[in-house]
Amino acid sequence: LHREGADMKMKNILTVLGNGDLMRMIPFLGDWKAFVRWQFLYAVIESGLLDILDRGLTRDEIMEESGVRRADILDALLDLGCALRELSLKNGRYQVRGKRLRRLQGGKGDCNRALIEAGSTYYSDIYRKAGNRLRGEGNGPYLEEAGPIIARWGKLLEPMIRNFVVKTFAGRGELKTLDVGCGSGNNLKLAHLVNESVYGMGIDYDENVVRQAAANMRDWRMDNQFAVAEGDIRTPSTELGHGYDVVTMYNVVYYFTVEERCQVFRNIRSLLRENGELAIVNSFNTRKNGWGTSNLNMAVTSIQGCYPLPRLDETRRFLEEAGFSRITVEQLVPGDAFYGITAK
Numbered sequence: 001l002h003r004e005g006a007d008m009k010m011k012n013i014l015t016v017l018g019n020g021d022l023m024r025m026i027p028f029l030g031d032w033k034a035f036v037r038w039q040f041l042y043a044v045i046e047s048g049l050l051d052i053l054d055r056g057l058t059r060d061e062i063m064e065e066s067g068v069r070r071a072d073i074l075d076a077l078l079d080l081g082c083a084l085r086e087l088s089l090k091n092g093r094y095q096v097r098g099k100r101l102r103r104l105q106g107g108k109g110d111c112n113r114a115l116i117e118a119g120s121t122y123y124s125d126i127y128r129k130a131g132n133r134l135r136g137e138g139n140g141p142y143l144e145e146a147g148p149i150i151a152r153w154g155k156l157l158e159p160m161i162r163n164f165v166v167k168t169f170a171g172r173g174e175l176k177t178l179d180v181g182c183g184s185g186n187n188l189k190l191a192h193l194v195n196e197s198v199y200g201m202g203i204d205y206d207e208n209v210v211r212q213a214a215a216n217m218r219d220w221r222m223d224n225q226f227a228v229a230e231g232d233i234r235t236p237s238t239e240l241g242h243g244y245d246v247v248t249m250y251n252v253v254y255y256f257t258v259e260e261r262c263q264v265f266r267n268i269r270s271l272l273r274e275n276g277e278l279a280i281v282n283s284f285n286t287r288k289n290g291w292g293t294s295n296l297n298m299a300v301t302s303i304q305g306c307y308p309l310p311r312l313d314e315t316r317r318f319l320e321e322a323g324f325s326r327i328t329v330e331q332l333v334p335g336d337a338f339y340g341i342t343a344k
Ligand SMILES: C[S@@+](CC[C@H](N)C(=O)[O-])C[C@H]1O[C@@H](n2cnc3c(N)ncnc32)[C@H](O)[C@@H]1O
Pocket: 147, 150, 151, 153, 154, 155, 180, 181, 182, 183, 184, 186, 187, 203, 204, 205, 206, 209, 231, 232, 233, 234, 249, 250, 251, 252, 255
């Protein structure tokens, strides 16, 4: 009987392997698993279960602590987490097991959480509606929801911009700086990390983002060095002051139409002291974009209030037209169109 069972098993395996349709699905099944894991992680973040799952609680304790009302869906989600090996269940108690779920937790996990949240919200919609847009539908109003998520992504780029920030700020003594489109404020923090005498302000036109940045500055005890305010660089208010040594703009150029870009550079130039420096970091539209940059380009081309990634030659021309004459261009990621530009 034992032998018959084994033969049957082998027969089943061979039938599956011999099925051309199924074999053709194999690459997709791998992607499907990654997709299911991604959606599991999103559900755990969005439902607020993330912090509760690592406390070794039973299913009933999880229900009580989280205020979940649908036991059936909770059971399904917990089962899925175990099947994906993101959760373990021992003696009726759940623990975090997988490295992805673990790396979503706590302060250090915030950037990863933002990535998952972006993927499951506005990025999903961008591709879901791509067909409609190709047929002529307008861009989606994603920024309201996405602004605070995008701001939290910033830290992801930190290793790529670090050397550029060091070159811009380190060893130059006291510097007054303005960070345009400051997002979470993380890049002001980085500037301060490489040069303690940097001070100034960050502006952003998204009030939710400004709130996040101001809270961060307080948390980081940097609110003495850096003020954060709501402001639109296309129409700079007099409160911004002038005489800045360095104005930085990280990942903001694609928020301006092509027609607006030159004027924005002019506005910034009028805020700089003589010989002051504009430092831009941005992804550009070149023929050698990696998939990450191409995905970003797909997003900014589909988001209301954003525009296709800028071209390098055009950006250089706009900077010159705005009155900058000494311009340097440096590729920050080998093999991808992520550049640092300085202009004086
Ligand atoms: C992609 S995020 C980058 C945030 C941050 N600089 C970083 O690198 O992490 C771009 C930010 O620029 C802000 N922004 C866009 N247009 C702006 C404008 N005209 N004036 C001020 N801020 C703007 C957006 O609200 C958003 O927070």
